[in-house]
Each structure stands twice: as structure tokens, then as C-alpha cells.
Amino acid sequence: MPEHILVAVAWPYANGPRHIGHVAGFGVPADIFARYHRLRGNRVLMISGTDEHGTPITLVADKEGTTPQAIADRYNKIIGDDLYNLGLSYDTFTRTTTANHYAVTQDIFRTLYERGYIIRQETLGAFSATTGRTLPDRYIEGTCPICGYDEARGDQCDNCGSQLDPTDLINPRSKVDGQPPVFKPTEHFFLDLPAFAEQLRTWIDQQGHWRPNVRNFSLNFLKDLKPRAITRDLEWGVPIPLPEYANRDDKKIYVWFDAVIGYLSASIEWAINRGEPDAWREWWQNPDSRHFYFMGKDNIVFHTVIWPAMLLGYGAGGQYGANPGGKYDGIPLQLPYNVVSSEFLTMEGKKFSSSRGIVIYVNDFLSRYDADALRYFLTIAGPENQDTDFTWAEFVRRNNDELVATWGNLVNRTLSNVYKNFGSVPQPGPLTAADEQVLAEVTGGIATVGELLAGARFKAALSEAMRLAAQVNIYLSEQEPWKVIKSDRERAATIWYVALRCVDTLKIIFTPFLPFSSQRLHEYLGYDGYIAGPLRFQDVTEADGRTHRVLTGDYDQWVGRWEPSALPVGQALRQPQPLFKKLDEAVVEEELARMQSRAK
Ligand SMILES: [Zn+2]
Numbered sequence: 001m002p003e004h005i006l007v008a009v010a011w012p013y014a015n016g017p018r019h020i021g022h023v024a025g026f027g028v029p030a031d032i033f034a035r036y037h038r039l040r041g042n043r044v045l046m047i048s049g050t051d052e053h054g055t056p057i058t059l060v061a062d063k064e065g066t067t068p069q070a071i072a073d074r075y076n077k078i079i080g081d082d083l084y085n086l087g088l089s090y091d092t093f094t095r096t097t098t099a100n101h102y103a104v105t106q107d108i109f110r111t112l113y114e115r116g117y118i119i120r121q122e123t124l125g126a127f128s129a130t131t132g133r134t135l136p137d138r139y140i141e142g143t144c145p146i147c148g149y150d151e152a153r154g155d156q157c158d159n160c161g162s163q164l165d166p167t168d169l170i171n172p173r174s175k176v177d178g179q180p181p182v183f184k185p186t187e188h189f190f191l192d193l194p195a196f197a198e199q200l201r202t203w204i205d206q207q208g209h210w211r212p213n214v215r216n217f218s219l220n221f222l223k224d225l226k227p228r229a230i231t232r233d234l235e236w237g238v239p240i241p242l243p244e245y246a247n248r249d250d251k252k253i254y255v256w257f258d259a260v261i262g263y264l265s266a267s268i269e270w271a272i273n274r275g276e277p278d279a280w281r282e283w284w285q286n287p288d289s290r291h292f293y294f295m296g297k298d299n300i301v302f303h304t305v306i307w308p309a310m311l312l313g314y315g316a317g318g319q320y321g322a323n324p325g326g327k328y329d330g331i332p333l334q335l336p337y338n339v340v341s342s343e344f345l346t347m348e349g350k351k352f353s354s355s356r357g358i359v360i361y362v363n364d365f366l367s368r369y370d371a372d373a374l375r376y377f378l379t380i381a382g383p384e385n386q387d388t389d390f391t392w393a394e395f396v397r398r399n400n401d402e403l404v405a406t407w408g409n410l411v412n413r414t415l416s417n418v419y420k421n422f423g424s425v426p427q428p429g430p431l432t433a434a435d436e437q438v439l440a441e442v443t444g445g446i447a448t449v450g451e452l453l454a455g456a457r458f459k460a461a462l463s464e465a466m467r468l469a470a471q472v473n474i475y476l477s478e479q480e481p482w483k484v485i486k487s488d489r490e491r492a493a494t495i496w497y498v499a500l501r502c503v504d505t506l507k508i509i510f511t512p513f514l515p516f517s518s519q520r521l522h523e524y525l526g527y528d529g530y531i532a533g534p535l536r537f538q539d540v541t542e543a544d545g546r547t548h549r550v551l552t553g554d555y556d557q558w559v560g561r562w563e564p565s566a567l568p569v570g571q572a573l574r575q576p577q578p579l580f581k582k583l584d585e586a587v588v589e590e591e592l593a594r595m596q597s598r599a600k
Helices: 020-025 025-040 055-064 070-085 099-115 193-205 212-222 256-274 297-315 362-368 371-380 392-421 435-456 458-479 489-510 515-524 588-598
Strands: 004-009 045-051 094-096 118-127 140-143 170-174 182-191 290-296 340-342 343-349 388-390 536-540 546-552
Touching: 004 025, 004 256, 004 343, 020 025, 020 362, 020 371, 020 388, 025 045, 025 290, 025 340, 025 371, 025 435, 025 458, 045 070, 055 070, 070 362, 070 546, 094 256, 099 118, 099 256, 099 297, 099 343, 099 362, 140 193, 182 193, 182 297, 193 212, 193 297, 212 297, 212 340, 256 297, 256 362, 256 536, 256 546, 256 588, 290 297, 297 340, 297 371, 362 371, 371 392, 371 515, 388 392, 392 458, 392 489, 392 588, 435 458, 435 489, 458 489, 489 515
Parallel strands: 004 045, 004 290, 045 094, 290 340, 343 388
Antiparallel strands: 094 546, 118 182, 140 170, 536 546
């Protein structure tokens, strides 16, 4: 029975282009996981989009003298292009400014409010001393009470990263006129997290399969659970769906609240765009489906505590959750099955910083290097279990000494020799013990690599795939078919046949990690169709007449299967080319110089 797997990927924030650190932690691992499950024949729904509300986007808009929507439009396009070029096989990569997302967000807000899980609290709001108007958090500056940084903003400190309220600041002042703001009582809405504490504790206790740091961190967070603000004094966001707020532009839903709802709204959008508006329920209300969330470690509790609390509160209710008379009538939305958080990537020993030039953007990277080379590095040397460092020297070394020298070399010498001497898959003679052994070892990789992938152990899975490729290289070095062919053409044919079968099985094993080169190899081996692609964009027009672009693909047409090679004897090969490019050592100096010049 195919399983229903939801692959929920963190939403990149649309206030600038994304650098490789952004895609290392969640984008590439999530795609590997989704591709593996699709090849296994499971029904995968991989969803995400750009996160487009909140203060940072309005800051960029103010600086450029344009609207937040214009900034979101620009970076939604750039980020979508990056993800497409990296081969991230989303079923739906959308955005949070769609009418659909607004409707789903407001339904969840309204339902939680009606059930008493959203409470109103008076807090001190900041108002301009000169105009009396609301002063948005971002327009208030002062000294951070935690680190002492004297240009901390009213919503957060950029120096230590702490989330702040304007009343936390020491010596607060308005950025507009330098005057201290006047604090007056103002009403905000809070999610009543303590109401879910016991349910959450019981549930998290049962999640023995989570990574230990994720589970422990979440249980610790439960010890000091407070109601959390879900509205903000800000004009840019999803409107509060209560009659008294219908015409108010000064208070909106807080960006984090609508962003986590994106996992559900994007799933609903996928179903609508497919013309099967209830299809999303097969993942969200099917008790046998499993939901995997991929994100950086700074977002763990949003996915293990806060979003699950919202789901528990919403249950089977609301306009979307209810399915009267339907297959899923009364069945609550599914909680996460696993929360796969990654650690951080640094660059050349330092934290990524766009302002200091310590950065390499995805689009810049892909203008000079292949997507598979980046995917390889981020998987084999990325921040899966610990903070790791991207250095150009290590990127070049791993590309040349591992990807090119092991897997690339095996494919290249096998295909070029067979193409030149036979032109098609040769008829083998009787297999020797050595032939049987290498075939069995590589075939075993379908199970061993598959098990590691299913457990979200991507680095170990790719290492095992590379070990198998190295074994086939050893086999070829021992058998020396290029010498044997001079005296015994039939035996050489058998050795090359065995090597081709191994390459064909390894092709499928490498596909989740390296989809572009695997597709080319698939074609060189004489196959047709897409082993695991392609992606495409779709323009979606909603009822309000606005159109947005969605990244998607026709993944049910893949010809790839997570099975050992059944390469037919006699299949004509196509003219092969090397799968990967060897990089010149000079690349390191060039890229470091580029980084230097960006820092100026
Ligand atoms: Zn601080």
C-alpha cells in the first residue's frame, strides 16, 4: 500500500535573495526525502512557499520607497527560480499573499477564537508623542535589555537576535522624530498555549523517533509556556477576522502565526489547482499519513509546540476542517510525525552576513557551478547533525576527489568503453564469483541506502552510495576489461555488462541526491522519459483576479523506481559525456577574491 507522506518545508522569507545556507538546512534534505519516497511509489505532497508578511519586508519597502507587495513579488520570483534551478521538487511552492492563504489563516484564527483558545489581553502599545498615532515596533529604537546593543528595534535586537517588545527597550525613542514614545494600553490577541500544555507533553513524550535534541528542546520549552501574541501593530499582514477589526489598518495577524498555517493552506491550494479540492484531506485527515517537517534549529518549537497546539485547537472544525457527510467527517488534522531540524552552515568560518559580504547567493552559485555539485556538497558536508562550514577549498576538493573521481569516473569509463566497443548493452557470458559479488553488493544498496533515507540520515545514505560506487571501481581495476578485450571479447563483454548493471542501479540510488546528472545518465544508458522530473511553473489566477506563480511538477509520470537495474541486453546506448566537471584549483582564489570585493 502506498503511504501518504507530507513533506513540509520551511518557508523562505521574501526580503532578499537566498544564500546557500538557507537551502542547506531544509530545501535540499527535504527534496532528497520527497524524491526517495516518490521513487518508492509513495504518495508525496511536498509544499512550501515564500513567507511575505512582517516587519523586515516593510523595512526594505520603506528604504526603496515602494510597497511591501512589490518587494514580496520581486523576491518570490527570485527565490522560486532558485529552487527550480536547484531541482527542489515541490508539489506546490506558493506564497503567503494569496487569497487562499488569507482565507485559511482567518478560518483558523476564527475557529480558535470561538473555542476560547485565542484570548484578548491589554498590553502597552507605543504611540507617537507628536501625532498620537500608533508607532509600529520597527519605528522604535532603544538599548537591548539583554545584550546592551543601543540600536535594538521594538520587535527584535539584530545584535543578539532576541525577540523584544517595545516596552522591553531601555531609553526607547521613535525613529521618526527621536522622541520617546507614549505607552498606552492597547488590545492584542494571544494564543493560549498553556491550555495545550498537558496534551503536548503527553504527545511529545511518545515521539521516541525524533532526534534527541528536538525532543528535549521541546519538552524544556513546555516547562515555561505562556500565551503568545498573534497580532501586531502593523499594517502589513493578514487582517484579523473579527467585525470590529474589519476596517482597521493598524493591527494585523503576526507573521509567524500565518506562516506556519502555510503548510495547510499550500496543501489546500495544491488540491484546488489540481481540480480535486478535497484531495488534501488524504494527507491532513488520513490517520495513516505521516508528516515530516524540515527546518533550521532556530524554528524547532514552532513545529513541535506552537503549530501542534494550533492543530489541536482547530481539530476537525472550521470551514476547512469540517467535512460533513464526507470520508473525513469529524477527523482532526494530523500532527507532525517527525520534525527534522538541521544545524547551521557558516561560510569560511564566519556567520553568513549579506551586509558584510560573507555570502554566496544560490543564483550566483548556480551561474558558475552545477546544481548537483552543490547538492552533493550540502548533503555530504552540510549541517545535518552539527554546525558545519562551507569553504571554497573544501567544495573544490569534494567535487574533484569524491564526486568526479569516484562516481563520475565510474560512469565515464564504463559508458565510454561500452559505447565505443559495443554500442549497446552487451550479451554477458557466464558470471564469475567476483561478478556475482559486486552485483549483489550494489543491489543491496537499494535496501541499505533506502533505510538510511527513510530515517532522514542523508549524509550516511550518500556516503553509503559513494562507497558502493568505489566498490565497482575496485572491481573494474581488478578485472581490467580494457585489457581483457584484446584477447577475450566475450569475457570483456561480461565484465562491462556487470559494470553497466551496477551503474544503472547506482543511478537510481543517486537520483534523490543528484537528480540532474542521474537524468543524463538515464538517457546515456538508452532509456527514455523522466527518471524523476521535470519541474515546471504554473500561473494560478484566483477569484479576486490576481495571478501568482506556483512551482510544481508532474511527478506521477516519473519512470524511475526504487528497484535494482533491469537493464535489457541489446539496449542501444547514447553518446555519453562526463557527468560532472572537474574544477580548477584557481576557483578557490577567485571566489575568495569575489567575497572580498563584496565586503567593500
Ligand atoms: Zn540584544
